[in-house]
Amino acid sequence: MATEENKDVVRRFVSECVNVHREDLLDRFAAPDVTLHPGTPDSAEATQGIDELRQAFRRFRILFPDLHVTHDLLVGEGPYVVARWTATGTHANEVAGLEPTGQQLRWGGTDIYRIEDGRIAEWWRNDDFAGLLRRLSRRVL
Template sequence: MFKKVLLLVSLSVMALFHVASAASISPEIYADNQGVSAAQVKLAAMNYANFWNTGEAKFARLALAKNFVDKTPPKGRKAGIEGVLAASKAFRQAVPDLHVSVEHLLITGKYATVRYRFKGHFSGTLGEQQGHNQVIDFPAVDIYQVENGKIIANWHLEDYQTFFSQVK
């Protein structure tokens, strides 16, 4: 299972970076941390993880820069911190007992890659669909770019196929 997740993360990371042409791949290489310490990156990542785990806006505001950009927003999501707060609130309406854990944290320079596990029960509402206490358990992977101790950019992949199969 770990090898599959690692392969998924690797493929996801590769897909996020610019490809110069179909004939050649020339990814950007980030060799130094540009003044950001691993402790700053970890603190920002864990503050954001605490936000997703608790839904408390104070953790999002501690983690995210004022000019934060979600690089992979779902269709219709507001930009910036307000979009993240709204997304958490909406998801917690569907899964009120949501618990989010960090299964893996990898820090590379000014970037953090986080493998999450989202768990709870679909006992609320999702759009017009009422939950019937179905078990929710799905993974997600986020990549954060941190500057001055705050996340300025985020790329994320959630296993929505598993989630939507669980809320049927």
Template sequence: MTTTSAAHNKETYRRFHDALNGAADAPLIQKLIDDFVDPDLKLHTPLPLKSTGADSIKEVFQTLRRAYPDLHVAIEDLIAEDDKVVSRNTVTGTHLGEYLGMAPTGNTVTYKEIFVFRFADGRITEAWGVVDVLSQLRQLGAMPGGIPGGS
């Protein structure tokens, strides 16, 4: 894989990320995922998902947007090498909808995540994610050790 390919993958991911960050309605999010993600995506996360392939990413965004309608993902670092792009992010949102069985709290949460995306033919074909769910749960008051609204 050339440096040009890595740069192209990085730019493709940035376009995908920026479009998703600005999308609030489910049909647009689904279209964006269809445009940028391979239908047979392999998603490696510990999330309890009911779907597979690109539908798993749709399920994640549907769950997050329902829970945090003002969800915003800020890229802190974006690194590309060969066929992979790594994004270290800070996620913020206000808990206004059901999330992991919890009723809305109105709390604002801020948490970190890191994702590695593998590209083939200009599309995301595989993804690995590490998300600080413990921090989320503490800020929502579901786990001891945190102050609601703090990180």
């Protein structure tokens, strides 16, 4: 696929699946054996499979039911697309022992996707979730 087509896969994944909470559409955007790479060195090992991705979506949607992601920048080269993004969401459920605050939060990150045959084959995530948890812990203390 051309670079612009790969970038469009990522754009559509966020707009048609993530931002409208359509977990049922994950199969359109991710390969059945998609590999998910955690973004921090102390995170768990990479996981594989659309079911793992589906579970991750569910967990995050429970925490932030109104999650919305905006792409600030998309850069592509060959099969790779790099997305710098900003997310917003209301902290609605417990995370890392922190009770829900009801606060509208904003955080960012950078993802790298490898697109194969029009779907996400690999996804590397690096976001400021640790910073988000620090901000939440200050609000509840």
